[in-house]
Amino acid sequence: MPTIDSDAHVIESDKTWSYLPNDEKHYAPIVLHKSGEQPSPSNQYWLSGDKIQPKDNADTLSMDETSREMGSVDARLKHMDELSIDLQVLYPTIFLVPCANDPLQQAAQYRAYNRWLADIWKLAEGRLRWAACVPTWSMQLVRNELEFAKEHGACAIFIRPYECDRYVGDNYFDPLFRAAGELDLAIAFHSANASYQNNIFHERHNFGRFKMAMISQFHYLLENEIPKKYPNVRWAFIEAAASWLPYALQDVESRLSRKGRKLHHSPLKDNNIWITLEMADDIPYLIDRVGDDNFLIGTDYGHTDTSAQIEALRMLSEDPKIQANSVAKILGPNPTKLYQL
Numbered sequence: 001m002p003t004i005d006s007d008a009h010v011i012e013s014d015k016t017w018s019y020l021p022n023d024e025k026h027y028a029p030i031v032l033h034k035s036g037e038q039p040s041p042s043n044q045y046w047l048s049g050d051k052i053q054p055k056d057n058a059d060t061l062s063m064d065e066t067s068r069e070m071g072s073v074d075a076r077l078k079h080m081d082e083l084s085i086d087l088q089v090l091y092p093t094i095f096l097v098p099c100a101n102d103p104l105q106q107a108a109q110y111r112a113y114n115r116w117l118a119d120i121w122k123l124a125e126g127r128l129r130w131a132a133c134v135p136t137w138s139m140q141l142v143r144n145e146l147e148f149a150k151e152h153g154a155c156a157i158f159i160r161p162y163e164c165d166r167y168v169g170d171n172y173f174d175p176l177f178r179a180a181g182e183l184d185l186a187i188a189f190h191s192a193n194a195s196y197q198n199n200i201f202h203e204r205h206n207f208g209r210f211k212m213a214m215i216s217q218f219h220y221l222l223e224n225e226i227p228k229k230y231p232n233v234r235w236a237f238i239e240a241a242a243s244w245l246p247y248a249l250q251d252v253e254s255r256l257s258r259k260g261r262k263l264h265h266s267p268l269k270d271n272n273i274w275i276t277l278e279m280a281d282d283i284p285y286l287i288d289r290v291g292d293d294n295f296l297i298g299t300d301y302g303h304t305d306t307s308a309q310i311e312a313l314r315m316l317s318e319d320p321k322i323q324a325n326s327v328a329k330i331l332g333p334n335p336t337k338l339y340q341l
Contacts, residue, residue: 001332002086003313004341007190007238007276007298010120012046012094012113013069019112027108029099031055048099048109051199068302070116073123080127085313088301089339090117090130091158091238096192096210097199103137110135114149121153129339131158131188134176143179155339156188156236161213162195168217169226181232186274186338189217191239214240215248218273222252222263227271234272234338239300241278246289268294274338277330279315283322292326296335 017028029048033039044055066072067079080088092113100106110133117130132149134142134157146157157180159168166172168189180187191210193199202209218237221227227235253263264270268290276296277283286295299312309315317327335341 001328001336002341003084003331004296004335004339005080005085005088005299005301005313006296006335006338008088008090008301009093009303010070010090010117011068011302012092013071015069015071016116017109017112019115020108024108024112027100027105028112029094029109046094046099048094049101049105051098051196053094053097070120073120073128077124077127083299083310083313085299087127087129087341089155089298089335090120090128091188091190092131092133093302095133095158096160096190098194098196100137101196103135107135107138107141109133111145114145114152114154117154118149118152126153129153129155129341131156131190132185133158136163136173136176136194139172139175142176146179146183146185150183150185154185155341156186159187159189160192160194161189161217162193162198165195165197167220169220169224177230177233181230184340186234186236186340188236188238189214211240211244215244219248219252221273222249222267222271223255225261227273231272234274234340236274236276236296236338238276238296239298240276241281242275242286242295243281245275245286249290266291274334277316279309279312279319283316283319287322287326292323292329293334295330296338297330 020028029046032045032047032052034043037043045052046055064075067075070076100109113133120128121130130153132146132154134145161168164172191214193209193213198213199209214237221235227233249263249267256263268275274294274296276298277286297312297316299310301310313331316322316330
């Protein structure tokens with residue numbers, strides 16, 4: 001069974017937007033840098049739609065630029081070998097916040113990104129799988145984009161809490177969920193926030209902006225029994241740790257009981273939900289609470305935020321407090337089942 005990094009990233013670059021056709025080049029993000037300074041990774045920003053964000057939230061110590069940005073797929077694979085990682089599942093960076101308030105711009109950017117990742121997958125000979133971006137403001141385009149992604153190495157669908165300023169689970173998303181089930185692609189919520197209003201409100205508080213959004217989205221799915229409506233869909237919550245899980249489950253159980261309903265005995269397993277752990281979590285306690293069949297782990301490769309731990313897979317395997325059979329599941333069988341690798 002391969003060792004799987006369930007959450008790694010690519011850092012977008014000019015190469016990403018080279019996949020835009022000539023009549024859509026104007027949808028590419030604009031690169032800004034601070035006035036009076038020479039451009040460098042530390043002072044460059046993307047302007048996309050009306051949202052500005054740092055261009056390169058990158059780990060410059062553990063890896064080089066060609067590996068982060070996939071300028072050299074071989075460099076990325078070599079580094080994975082050094083880290084004893086057989087396979088990575090790739091998520092975007094720029095799209096963790098809204099990048100387009102125009103549906104045409106969103107669709108164009110996502111098409112370019114998906115075609116870039118399709119080429120990366122091909123060059124990596126199966127070792128770099130990826131989560132596809134879908135134009136949620138243009139639901140009529142979702143099916144075709146997912147069919148392309150499925151044929152070119154995608155194993156999941158990248159979704160943010162509050163897509164289209166809605167909780168994901170609203171009937172608006174029915175075509176997306178049905179396509180995910182039919183194409184056997186996991187719905188992967190990644191720590192992010194798609195709501196313009198929410199991003200503005202939480203501008204200086206990333207815990208509120210990203211992590212609380214993920215916990216709220218998880219709670220919404222269970223309280224409204226969305227997985228029951230789509231029994232063929234697999235769900236994942238990526239890069240939000242898992243220490244919040246017991247509290248969220250207790251609260252859902254309380255709310256369901258007031259409606260005369262019951263929470264499943266094995267709420268993750270019975271609802272086809274997987275969650276990434278972080279090494280700061282009390283992993284033995286979480287396994288004791290909900291079992292070890294639905295946990296994953298990732299490195300957040302490429303980033304420098306609070307979830308990044310380039311040696312996370314090794315640290316997990318060497319932690320004496322975690323049973324070896326649980327470690328083996330988290331590194332291999334669990335992500336294999338979620339992503340259908």
